[in-house]
């Protein structure tokens with residue numbers, strides 16, 4: 001018998017078994033798009049079947065109606081409008097209708113309101129929402145370097161759900177070591193790799209250096225590279241989070257012949273750099289501060305708030321919602337910045353009403369609401 005036949009037969013059998021037991025290989029058709037100069041190997045591979053599912057999941061919902069910007073201001077009409085006071089009544093109601101569709105289409109207004117008293121802040125989701133409105137305004141006004149004119153709305157992250165599908169938290173649960181990796185298990189926050197699950201803590205909460213590249217071909221004793229294998233692994237884990245979150249390959253942001261060199265990198269890398277800084281700022285300035293407001297089931301196992309990553313907005317596509325902007329219908333609510341004061345959430349008591357930038361009065365638990373923004377300003 002020819003010697004190669006048993007080898008070919010066993011290789012074939014192994015391949016067949018592997019595909020049946022669910023080795024997670026992508027079946028064709030795969031689309032290959034050249035995104036760099038010829039010869040640089042910069043190709044983006046896209047699974048066409050997955051692309052169809054992504055397109056269906058990333059349709060932009062229409063605004064409930066076109067709002068009339070004229071008329072009395074919401075701040076004058078209502079009792080406890082602290083951020084959106086400059087909207088007209090029609091704009092305000094349009095916005096309330098929109099966020100209901102974006103956050104709680106099943107429960108409706110009552111997911112955030114006591115239907116007997118809309119001015120009351122006793123439902124925690126309303127308190128969170130007010131801070132989310134401030135965060136959303138800051139993204140669109142302060143982070144144009146990343147979100148451009150496309151911007152974001154609550155829908156970019158929430159997609160009709162109470163909390164976004166993609167978030168991350170401090171995960172200290174010990175994972176059993178596996179034959180394949182020292183870290184064990186699958187790190188869902190790091191692109192489903194077996195790399196350090198908590199890498200995002202270093203870059204999207206703290207400001208640890210991402211750069212690990214040596215700048216000389218051989219070790220330079222006068223100028224040693226301070227980054228070792230551990231740091232490199234963390235950077236890699238983070239890069240996997242970014243790639244998976246955007247549904248792209250490394251070459252979308254790098255020419256892989258020199259990962260460090262900005263001059264050889266596609267422009268997307270600069271946008272991504274701003275994205276890293278923005279995401280960290282959102283977590284530090286907005287999410288972490290909200291921790292005392294969330295009930296336990298909305299916190300991670302270590303008691304920290306769920307945090308924002310690239311995938312929270314991107315949801316597997318290179319530009320969230322394929323770069324279609326929803327902002328034109330919500331210019332006055334989400335593309336302008338209202339008051340930026342924050343109440344002291346550390347003294348938050350569920351069911352009580354707090355006023356931005358002012359100390360809560362001693363009787364603030366008494367409902368219906370006695371303290372209005374107008375009173376607080378006096």
Ligand code: HEC
Pocket residue numbers: 078079080081082083084085096097099100103104108109110111112113118119120125126127129130
């Ligand atoms: C996802 C949370 C959320 C949902 C759902 C929601 N609201 Fe609101 N609502 C808020 C927040 C936050 C404020 C305060 C805004 C501010 O301070 O600028 C508010 C304020 C109001 C006020 C002003 C009350 C006052 O006197 O101060 C009214 C009226 C209102 N909402 C109506 C509605 C209606 C009607 C619906 C359903 C169609 C609705 N809201 C759904 C979060 C929500």
Ligand code: HEC
Pocket residue numbers: 099103125126128129132133134136152153154155156157158162163164167294298299304305306307308312313
């Ligand atoms: C950049 C992403 C992002 C945007 C934009 C965003 N959110 Fe959120 N939101 C989150 C994350 C992440 C959480 C989950 C935090 C947790 O549970 O610890 C959350 C939680 C909430 C909750 C709490 C829900 C619950 O059941 O506990 C409400 C309400 C909410 N957001 C309202 C809004 C509103 C209203 C807007 C738009 C003005 C908005 N969000 C915009 C990321 C976002």
Ligand code: HEC
Pocket residue numbers: 210211212213214235236239240242243246248249250251252253254259260261268269270272273
């Ligand atoms: C969405 C864009 C993007 C993708 C995709 C991406 N990177 Fe990066 N990468 C960056 C940015 C931005 C930096 C620089 C961060 C900084 O210096 O603050 C960086 C830095 C790096 C560095 C450190 C460079 C240095 O100066 O030491 C390495 C190594 C790296 N990336 C590898 C990868 C690998 C491997 C992949 C694919 C798994 C990948 N990257 C995917 C944007 C990206």
Ligand code: HEC
Pocket residue numbers: 139146147148149150151152156242246268269271272273275276279308309310311312313314318319320323
């Ligand atoms: C708050 C939502 C949000 C978060 C969080 C976010 N992005 Fe983005 N990103 C956007 C929007 C919106 C755009 C589209 C901007 C445009 O088209 O001008 C975008 C565009 C980009 C682009 C440019 C794509 C292209 O082809 O031009 C890159 C690269 C990118 N984001 C990377 C990242 C990375 C990496 C992270 C995490 C570190 C991140 N983003 C986190 C909202 C977000």
